[in-house]
Amino acid sequence: MKKKKVMLALSVAMAAMFTFAACGSTDKTPTTPNTPTTPVAEKKVLRVQFDVEVASMDPQIATDGTSFEVISAITEGLYSIDAAGSPILAMAESVDKSADGKTYTFKLRNAKWSDGTAVTAKDFVFSWRRLVDPKVASEYAFIMEIAGVKNAVAATTGDKPVTDLGVTAKDDKTLVVELDVPVPYFESLMAFPSFLPVNEAFFTKAGDNYGTSPATLLSNGPFKITAYEPAATTITLEKNADYWDAGKVALDGIQYQVIKDSQQAMLSYQNGDLDVATLSGEQVEQFQADPEFKNIVAGYLWYISPNQTVKGLENVNLRKALALSYDKEAIVKNILKDGSIVANFAVPTLLATGPDGKDYRETADTYLSTDKAKALEFWNTAKKELGVTELKYTMIVEDTESAINVAQFIQSEIQTTLPGITIELQTMPKKNRVERMQQGDFELGLTRWGPDYADPMTYLDMWTTGSPNNYGFWSNKDYDEIIESAKKGELALDLKARWEALKDAEAIVMDAAVILPVYQKGDAVMVKAGVKGIEFHSVGINRIYKNASK
Structure with missing residues (x-):
């Protein structure tokens, strides 16, 4: 690590020398009154990596x-x-x-x-x-x-x-x-x-x-947008001088860079082109001792959604076979290595606290834990019920490095654990993957959901009949009644009864394998030592920069 830091320091120093040489008196290019005299590098612009487009x-x-x-x-x-x-x-x-x-x-x-x-x-x-x-x-x-x-x-x-x-x-x-x-x-x-x-x-x-552009966007927040177009790989914001609380905003701006490959992202970080970058896989082990490394528990639940309008996937035993067939522990420990945890649930941990003062997961059951022997039993039962010996499905996956790695592992696990099932993978940008799933144009989809607010309902409401996020088109009258009552019926007026009813609702979803949970996301992030005040959240907005400084 020390050697890397020395090399990084040298590269930063050389970059600084180059910058000042280009802007200083040694530049023989004639200057004009409009030529900037302050190097861009001196501005306090926070450079942040995304792995998917806006x-x-x-x-x-x-x-x-x-x-x-x-x-x-x-x-x-x-x-x-x-x-x-x-x-x-x-x-x-x-x-x-x-x-x-x-x-x-x-x-x-x-x-x-x-x-x-x-x-x-x-x-x-x-x-x-x-x-x-x-x-x-x-x-x-x-x-x-x-x-x-x-x-x-x-x-x-x-x-x-x-x-x-x-x-x-x-x-x-x-x-x-x-x-x-x-x-x-x-x-x-x-x-x-x-x-x-x-x-x-x-x-x-x-x-x-x-x-769709800076000219078609207004700001009333800490920053305003100066460079953006749909599917852009770079988005630039600058401080909004007209913001009511502008005096507390220390940054001059933010530049977002879409870099999907984690190795390329880390190279950019080491070269000084990024202030915030997300790690994955082997990188976590490589950099976790670095003082700039941060591990953050996120609220995102990653799961496979089976489209129940597709032949075979309406069978609950087949869905349970798929759900139990892949080693989740290996996914979080050997592939992600970023603090993610195994998900044997539909409602993540550290999301919400109940009337008893305890985290929801502390008093709720777990479901669909990896069990390859049991998975094979469910598959054998499903084959008899469906009258088949083989099935083939395509799973759509967004084109980020971590999603592809996880999908490839699940593909191998399912095909090994459940002989006769073939899984093909189809990768695409996240926006396209989401559109396909919303339209029902898929068989299996590796997807995720982040919590919008601190209550189990932010997940459980997704699987009600007709919900736009109910990608599998599942429907259950008893489930719908619980959710409806918990939102604005009798349960809404009794917080303790509501809390217990939400656990019952989760049990219904999991027992029917409406989704096949994989993991709850952890974020392994590198943040430059001079950057302070970024607020990381597991609910709602993942990162808030109003109070950040550089």
């Missing part, structure tokens, strides 16, 4: 963590999240809650969009109505119901106009939100990107191009 910069359309991270860097909602993960007032300067917990009245602070116009309550009304508008068909429309906002379901289904949604601009600085039932995590959820404001006049002017 899919959308539209807060009501985006569905993935990468997009959410960038959107939240340039846009701020009623609340933000502090370093401990607790909600703190942001665009809202104050809030008044009714005694029954069903009405919130927010007073907005004096804040501006990056075009100089004021942020108003109407911006929230517009974006929230747009989120539930059937014509927009946002995949996150369901989250308005999760938040308990009055008439959310009826507006989403078109049974009532979006103007009946329980959100009102009393005046430019007063926003009133009405709920159907008290929601304990409502304020935390208000920091989530789907609830971020959008300026209607600007949106209308941008039209179909909204969110």
